[in-house]
Amino acid sequence: MQMGRGVGAEVHGRTWSSATPPSEEDMDLRRGPWTVEEDLILMNYIAAHGEGRWNSLARCAGLKRTGKSCRLRWLNYLRPDVRRGNITPEEQLLILELHSRWGNRWSKIAQHLPGRTDNEIKNYWRTRVQKHAKQLQCDVNSKQFKDVMRYLWMPRLIERIRAASGSSPAAIYQNGSVPMAGDHPAEPGFEAGQVKPSPETSSAAGSSSDSAGMHFSSPPIADCFAECYGGMQGGENKNGDGTHDVQIGGWWPELLPSPGGNSNLGLPDFEQGAWGENLWSVEDIWFQQQF
DNA sequence: AACATGTGCAACCGCCATTGT
DNA sequence: AACAATGGCGGTTGCACATGT
Numbered sequence: 001m002q003m004g005r006g007v008g009a010e011v012h013g014r015t016w017s018s019a020t021p022p023s024e025e026d027m028d029l030r031r032g033p034w035t036v037e038e039d040l041i042l043m044n045y046i047a048a049h050g051e052g053r054w055n056s057l058a059r060c061a062g063l064k065r066t067g068k069s070c071r072l073r074w075l076n077y078l079r080p081d082v083r084r085g086n087i088t089p090e091e092q093l094l095i096l097e098l099h100s101r102w103g104n105r106w107s108k109i110a111q112h113l114p115g116r117t118d119n120e121i122k123n124y125w126r127t128r129v130q131k132h133a134k135q136l137q138c139d140v141n142s143k144q145f146k147d148v149m150r151y152l153w154m155p156r157l158i159e160r161i162r163a164a165s166g167s168s169p170a171a172i173y174q175n176g177s178v179p180m181a182g183d184h185p186a187e188p189g190f191e192a193g194q195v196k197p198s199p200e201t202s203s204a205a206g207s208s209s210d211s212a213g214m215h216f217s218s219p220p221i222a223d224c225f226a227e228c229y230g231g232m233q234g235g236e237n238k239n240g241d242g243t244h245d246v247q248i249g250g251w252w253p254e255l256l257p258s259p260g261g262n263s264n265l266g267l268p269d270f271e272q273g274a275w276g277e278n279l280w281s282v283e284d285i286w287f288q289q290q291f
Numbered sequence: 292a293a294c295a296t297g298t299g300c301a302a303c304c305g306c307c308a309t310t311g312t
Numbered sequence: 313a314a315c316a317a318t319g320g321c322g323g324t325t326g327c328a329c330a331t332g333t
Binding site for chain 1: 304
């Protein structure tokens, strides 16, 4: 998909004012979508000379582009290790987790998703996650929404990954690059929440009779994440006695689709982008209203 | 079939930090 | 020390395509 852009006013990383009109060379700069020829020139030049010093690179390569534009094109599109295609559930989970930790630090988040660019992650967040917040009529940065993410989406993603795993869901962490609980600053909004699930209204995806009156302190997301993933590292949920799934024990299983069952129960289909109107089950709405 | 609306995403914008002179 | 050039980042835009009516 290619598209043009409006005529902007920045060349060589600088802007010009009406008092300092662009030079003839500046006027010659190309904007908008890159052509195949330009891509080839850029790739060949970088293959021969390496990347960096983008402004001189653009000049020396004969590209009528700003250095910034070349850099962006290379990093977001042409780099050989750029991964394209759907964001996997594992990646989705990681994005949710890391965003809860770092906020809109897209480049930092991208460092933990090999092959994914900050631009892609940012786009994912804006198009998918923010859309959900809108559907729930709450702000994406609100505690409500963060709790929905933490207690509904993430466990469901985990369950989905687990259900799908023959392939290890922990594969994404094989490089050991993902910081886990304890190595990040506390996130104030996530520290002290209390969840009071209603047994009457939370049984859509399963049955539970022992959760009445249960109160759970909200663990930091990373703790849930580590716990849940810890339970999956061996490929199976090892605990017959529920000790391992301490964070997703209790009322969480009620919200989760049964393993091997329909893992899409009430879960927005992140992967396929099926974000219809009825994404939210009654329990989701109920959950959201508790905050 | 034609039009309207929604969605995804590449590319640009503007600011700030760093580096060089 | 001051200024300019450059790199990097988060935010925003707008077009092509998909989907709905």
